[in-house]
Amino acid sequence: MQLTILGCYAATPRTITNPTAQLLEINNRMFLIDCGEGTQVQLRKNKIKFSKINQVFISHLHGDHFFGLIGLISTFSLLGRTTDLHVYGPKGIKEIILLQLKLSNSWTNYGLFFHELDSEESVTIFEDEKVLVTTIPLQHRVYTNGFLFQEKAGTRKLNMDAVLNYEIESCYYQKIKNGKDITLEDGRIIPNSELTFDPIPPKSYAFCSDTVYHEPVIPIIENVDVLYHESTFLESEESLAQKTLHSTAKEAARIALKANVKQLILGHYSTRYESITLFKEEAETIFPEVLLAEDGISFEF
Amino acid sequence: MQLTILGCYAATPRTITNPTAQLLEINNRMFLIDCGEGTQVQLRKNKIKFSKINQVFISHLHGDHFFGLIGLISTFSLLGRTTDLHVYGPKGIKEIILLQLKLSNSWTNYGLFFHELDSEESVTIFEDEKVLVTTIPLQHRVYTNGFLFQEKAGTRKLNMDAVLNYEIESCYYQKIKNGKDITLEDGRIIPNSELTFDPIPPKSYAFCSDTVYHEPVIPIIENVDVLYHESTFLESEESLAQKTLHSTAKEAARIALKANVKQLILGHYSTRYESITLFKEEAETIFPEVLLAEDGISFEF
Numbered sequence: 001m002q003l004t005i006l007g008c009y010a011a012t013p014r015t016i017t018n019p020t021a022q023l024l025e026i027n028n029r030m031f032l033i034d035c036g037e038g039t040q041v042q043l044r045k046n047k048i049k050f051s052k053i054n055q056v057f058i059s060h061l062h063g064d065h066f067f068g069l070i071g072l073i074s075t076f077s078l079l080g081r082t083t084d085l086h087v088y089g090p091k092g093i094k095e096i097i098l099l100q101l102k103l104s105n106s107w108t109n110y111g112l113f114f115h116e117l118d119s120e121e122s123v124t125i126f127e128d129e130k131v132l133v134t135t136i137p138l139q140h141r142v143y144t145n146g147f148l149f150q151e152k153a154g155t156r157k158l159n160m161d162a163v164l165n166y167e168i169e170s171c172y173y174q175k176i177k178n179g180k181d182i183t184l185e186d187g188r189i190i191p192n193s194e195l196t197f198d199p200i201p202p203k204s205y206a207f208c209s210d211t212v213y214h215e216p217v218i219p220i221i222e223n224v225d226v227l228y229h230e231s232t233f234l235e236s237e238e239s240l241a242q243k244t245l246h247s248t249a250k251e252a253a254r255i256a257l258k259a260n261v262k263q264l265i266l267g268h269y270s271t272r273y274e275s276i277t278l279f280k281e282e283a284e285t286i287f288p289e290v291l292l293a294e295d296g297i298s299f300e301f
Numbered sequence: 302m303q304l305t306i307l308g309c310y311a312a313t314p315r316t317i318t319n320p321t322a323q324l325l326e327i328n329n330r331m332f333l334i335d336c337g338e339g340t341q342v343q344l345r346k347n348k349i350k351f352s353k354i355n356q357v358f359i360s361h362l363h364g365d366h367f368f369g370l371i372g373l374i375s376t377f378s379l380l381g382r383t384t385d386l387h388v389y390g391p392k393g394i395k396e397i398i399l400l401q402l403k404l405s406n407s408w409t410n411y412g413l414f415f416h417e418l419d420s421e422e423s424v425t426i427f428e429d430e431k432v433l434v435t436t437i438p439l440q441h442r443v444y445t446n447g448f449l450f451q452e453k454a455g456t457r458k459l460n461m462d463a464v465l466n467y468e469i470e471s472c473y474y475q476k477i478k479n480g481k482d483i484t485l486e487d488g489r490i491i492p493n494s495e496l497t498f499d500p501i502p503p504k505s506y507a508f509c510s511d512t513v514y515h516e517p518v519i520p521i522i523e524n525v526d527v528l529y530h531e532s533t534f535l536e537s538e539e540s541l542a543q544k545t546l547h548s549t550a551k552e553a554a555r556i557a558l559k560a561n562v563k564q565l566i567l568g569h570y571s572t573r574y575e576s577i578t579l580f581k582e583e584a585e586t587i588f589p590e591v592l593l594a595e596d597g598i599s600f601e602f
Contacts (some may be wrong), residue, residue: 012376015345037372038339044316061404063375071338074364075313092404099400103362103393105443142406 001026001151001203002300003226006042008267008293010210010232010246011064013038018295019064020268022228023048024205026151027130032056032072033147033207039068040075046296051081055126057133058089059209060144066093070100077108084111088125088133090143091116117145122220136220138211140245146209148221151202155179162195203301206261209268212242213251218259226301227261228293230268231279237270249279253286263301267293302327302452302504303601304527307343309568309594311511311533311547312365314339319596320365321569323529324349325506327452328431333357333373334448334508340369341376347597352382356427358434359390360510361445367394371401378409385412389426389434391444392417418446423521437521439512441546447510449522452503456480463496504602507562510569513543514552519560527602528562529594531569532580538571550580554587564602568594 002025007018019036023043030052032039043050050072058066066089076085085108087093094114101107115125117135126133129152136146155177163173168182176182182190206221209230221227232246241248247255249266256264264287266279273279276292283290291299303326308319320337324344331353333340344351351373359367367390377386386409388394395415402408416426418436427434430453437447456478464474469483477483483491507522510531522528533547542549548556550567557565565588567580574580577593584591592600 011379013339013342013372015342037369038314038342041314041316041339061401062407063372063401063405067372067375068338071314071364071368074368078312090404096401096404099393100362100364100397103391103397103443104364106363142404 001149001205001226002298003205003228003265004046004048004298005267005293005295006039006046007036007295008269009295010268010270012271013064014271016295017271018042019067020059020209021068022207023053024149026149026203029128029131030054031133031149034059034065034209035067035069035072036064037067037071040072042295043072050076051079051083054083054085055133056085056087056089057147057207058087058093059138059146059207060140060142061090061092061096062142062210065210066096069093070097073097073101073108073112074104074106076110077106081108081110084113086113086115086126088115088117090145091118118143122148134220136206136208136217138208138217139214140210140212144210146207146211146217148204148206148224150204153202154199156192156196156199159195159197166190166195168195205301208255210246212245213247213255215255215258217255221255221259221261224259224261226263226265226299227256227259228265228267229255231266231283232268232270234273234278235282249283250286253283253290256283256287256289263289263291265291265293265299302450302506302527303599304506304529304566305347305349305599306568306594306596307340307347308337308596309570310596311569311571313572314365315572317596318572319343320368321360321510322369323508324354325450327450327504330429330432331355332434332450335360335366335510336368336370336373337365338368338372341373343596344373351377352380352384355384355386356434357386357388357390358448358508359388359394360439360447360508361441361443362391362393362397363443363511366511370394371398374398374402374409374413375405375407377411378407382409382411385414387414387416387427389416389418391446392419419444423449435521437507437509437518439509439518440515441511441513445511447512447518448508449525450506450508452505454503455500457493457497457500460496460498467491467496469496506602509556511547513546514548514556516556516559518556522556522560522562525560525562527564527566527600528557528560529566529568530556532567532584533569533571535574535579536583550584551587554584554591557584557588557590564590564592566592566594566600
């Protein structure tokens with residue numbers, strides 16, 4: 001998995017900071033998560049082939065998370081896109097986009113599909129042979145979901161030395177990869193563990209923004225490899241975080257600790273702070289593995 | 302008048318070019334003309350105090366002319382604006398903005414007024430003691446208006462030497478500035494021309510984008526000081542200009558010539574061209590006073 005942070009600041013786009021947008025690449029699939037104003041320019045700056053994005057996930061309908069979507073959809077048309085695009089987001093997103101396409105008399109020349117979300121429970125919203133995406137209901141001032149991206153477990157890896165040694169024909173390889181034992185012509189049963197190695201462990205990524213400190217997310221994101229959790233404020237603004245239904249860096253770290261995640265990425269910083277280093281310092285008093293999101297950087301995991 | 306080009310390229314925002322937006326300052330009034338995606342960041346980059354913008358004029362509902370408006374309106378709220386904001390634009394602009402404010406549960410804390418346009422004739426849409434704004438109906442793929450900004454003629458300037466020489470009391474000054482002759486106590490009539498100088502000639506600016514070559518604009522913009530006319534294409538793409546209802550640089554120059562304007566500014570360049578210098582060269586074969594818009598530059602006139 002590779003995660004590119006296109007924007008990780010709260011509220012308004014500014015000269016050097018961008019509102020929320022992330023690109024997650026898993027097994028050659030490119031998922032766009034949130035799409036603040038200017039996301040299409042951030043995609044260009046980061047030299048991302050946008051034509052490969054087929055799924056866009058919008059957490060909630062605050063402007064800093066979706067005002068760039070209509071521009072991206074229009075640009076896809078201008079660039080001659082023909083592949084379907086799927087948009088997952090709160091009820092209302094379809095009306096917003098279609099109204100603008102209608103009034104500009106600019107229908108897309110590709111299939112544009114909306115999957116509107118309104119469940120208060122965690123639900124599966126995307127699945128193919130490699131990846132599963134489920135919602136993480138969050139608590140914010142409007143209806144909001146985070147998203148959990150899980151790679152599916154791969155098949156077992158063939159131990160070619162063993163397979164050749166037993167002279168097993170290649171038509172059985174898929175069966176072996178799927179975990180079956182093999183009966184040889186002489187009647188001997190070779191257990192699968194002798195013929196295969198464990199698959200590469202599947203990775204998982206949880207995106208949680210925007211939300212107040214909200215323990216119900218913990219069972220959903222338990223043991224994920226990487227958690228992005230919003231930390232709009234430092235501890236000194238804890239009461240403001242409560243009031244605006246955002247989190248502090250320490251609260252994000254507390255969720256990471258209780259959910260036993262491997263790494264925590266912080267972001268969605270309020271633009272009131274001149275430096276973001278204190279976010280890491282405060283979070284590390286609670287949870288050790290903290291990374292700071294910054295516009296334009298990528299994480300591999 | 303000072304005109305700052307915030308963006309002057311057609312279609313999509315890119316790493317180094319921006320879609321249409323201009324800031325026109327007349328007598329301390331700041332008018333925003335069009336508002337493509339990223340306009341608020343361009344305002345910041347150009348160090349413009351956005352709180353002073355009270356009127357926004359939207360030419361038409363193609364994305365490269367209005368996708369930045371909802372972000373600007375939201376940012377005004379976040380910055381604590383309390384002054385009324387007036388938006389002039391095609392029918393539908395109000396529904397687009399209000400739908401997004403409703404779904405994000407983010408009503409503005411200032412007065413937001415929409416003046417929807419649907420006339421096919423040139424009409425006055427804004428007037429105060431210093432400035433008059435009228436529409437310039439254009440011909441494009443959707444309903445489109447250009448805008449003509451006219452400074453009102455100022456009062457005459459007092460010739461203080463003459464006024465003091467005749468010992469005229471200050472309570473008569475306004476009358477004199479308004480062009481009246483003065484009768485002295487001894488019965489002598491002093492003609493106004495002896496007491497005043499001509500006022501500074503009022504300036505005018507016409508914004509025409511987007512449009513095909515369209516002669517009906519000529520009587521509306523006749524004799525303006527500065528005409529901004531779109532020139533999406535060079536002559537080599539003339540048939541494409543026809544088809545998409547855009548203009549070439551030469552067509553813009555032909556309008557400038559026939560309307561007897563003083564200066565022509567070209568812009569709304571297609572992003573297909575690596576350099577814009579040919580636009581000026583082609584236009585100058587028809588009309589001599591050609592300037593090229595570029596993102597971030599200002600013209601004083």
